[in-house]
Amino acid sequence: MSVDDDASSARRALQLVDMPTPSTGTSPAPSLTGPPVSPVQRVYFYSADEWEIFITEWATGLTTSYVQIKQLGGPGDRGIDVAAFKTDRGLEDSWDCYQAKHYAEPLKTSDAIPEMLKLFRGVVDQYYVLPDQYAFVTPRGCGSSFNRLLSKPSELQKKFLNAIDTRAPTTKNLDDSTLRAIRDLAETTNFSIFRSIEFNEMLDVHRNTHYFAARFGTPLPARPPVGEAPAIPTPVEAVYVKKLVDVYAEQEPTSCTDAASVSVHTSYGPHLQRQRESFYSAEALRLYARDAVPDGTYELLQSDVYTGVIDTAEAEHSTGMDRLRAVLAQSGQLDLGAHSLISVSRMEDRQGICHQLANADRLTWVKRNG
Structure with a gap:
């Protein structure tokens, strides 16, 4: 008998049988990860x-x-x-x-x-x-x-x-x-x-x-609710708020001259407020990280957000508003799953980190000629 005939006979010999009925005992369900290892162990x-x-x-x-x-x-x-x-x-x-x-x-x-x-x-x-x-x-x-x-x-x-x-x-x-x-x-x-x-x-x-x-490897403690942004921007916000005002002034230079004028603008006032709320959300996450995770954890998250959006920020955009929107959208698409803080973060935090980076002069929305 040839090798092909042997293989053919083996295939014919194979029979399918029904899977046995699962036991009704109290055996635990199978686990792919194994039992948890306690801190003591x-x-x-x-x-x-x-x-x-x-x-x-x-x-x-x-x-x-x-x-x-x-x-x-x-x-x-x-x-x-x-x-x-x-x-x-x-x-x-x-x-x-x-x-x-x-x-x-x-x-x-x-x-x-x-x-x-x-x-x-x-x-x-x-x-x-x-x-x-x-x-x-x-x-x-x-x-x-x-x-x-x-x-x-x-x-x-x-x-x-x-x-x-x-x-x-x-x-x-x-x-x-x-x-x-x-x-x-x-x-x-x-x-x-x-x-x-x-x-x-x-x-x-x-x-x-x-x-x-x-x-x-335990879950992070619950994150406290994020407080509201102050009604008037504080000195801590000066740099990133000024960069946002530049974005609005590029669109309407006569009616958007400073934070106060922008805050009462029909369209840009609510937009500015949302950005400030995102900034304070990220600040709340930074303060939470100080007490919940090892030193440097939040800074690593910031660094990865920067790496993920800088190419978008440096690309050609028709206006500062286009650049801002593109960067904020990009921040929401980043894969940051390796960071432990992501389990307690919100979308506002990612956008707020972009404003933290702008506050640190690492991101700018309106590019000046010369």
């Missing part, structure tokens, strides 16, 4: 560096008024992973230390003693002053025995001093003089500065920062 897979970045984000949401929060972890960090300064004198004045430990198991006393030793040595060496608090920050928490010690500062102090007195392995690289200085300091230190922070507490705080939605 995501954090378990972080690298040590990413965990430190998460801590710096979390620290911005604390009620303590920090002047600056710095990620200092790495070689030669002298026991500081994340430092939060309360004054502009940094490590030389009031500050908090957040020690990042991203281990596969809960933190043990044997893990903590060497870090505490680094802290006291840093003070002895006058690299920094003692922090107001020294917090161990680990996604898997602390072991039960270490948690008990943290709850009894005097017992933790005894444990630490015993490690020095018995010349524990962690002290082997310290000479006698340095070790005595460390012991003297530790003996007079209130060990209640040492604490741990539970991860569920961290999530509660981080959830209220503008990093949370971007980091964990």
Whole structure:
């Protein structure tokens, strides 16, 4: 039998059968995306560096008024992973230390003693002053025995001093003089500065920062209603409003000389008001972004709008009004789906961004000769 005959026989052998009736049980519907990954599970897979970045984000949401929060972890960090300064004198004045430990198991006393030793040595060496608090920050928490010690500062102090007195392995690289200085300091230190922070507490705080939605892929918080534009343009609006007045003056130079005359014009008055409402809508989105998403998110959206409309703005147009309308129409056609803010944006925001760009002298509607 030839190869063609074999193929023909195989085709004839194929039979179509009815699909089985679906089960009436309680099995979940199939999902193409899989179950959602919780923030806790995501954090378990972080690298040590990413965990430190998460801590710096979390620290911005604390009620303590920090002047600056710095990620200092790495070689030669002298026991500081994340430092939060309360004054502009940094490590030389009031500050908090957040020690990042991203281990596969809960933190043990044997893990903590060497870090505490680094802290006291840093003070002895006058690299920094003692922090107001020294917090161990680990996604898997602390072991039960270490948690008990943290709850009894005097017992933790005894444990630490015993490690020095018995010349524990962690002290082997310290000479006698340095070790005595460390012991003297530790003996007079209130060990209640040492604490741990539970991860569920961290999530509660981080959830209220503008990093949370971007980091964990959650929906953005609801956007407040946009307020009305002021009845009279404010100084902040001067540049883009003047450019709009130029558009109207090009059409009717005698009746459209300034914002006041345009505002009472039968046709252009309502048009100007709509543009101002769009501007304030975009301003409201900008202020919302400041509290809801990481820094620079809104500016990236602005930049992509500019890239999407600049060719239209620079093309030949018979009038400034034609250019304005073409650019505003183009802004509504841009694919901005990659931007997280689009989920809470409106068409007015896109047009308002164009006026923000005009206000920043990046777009102009009426081209001057020469």
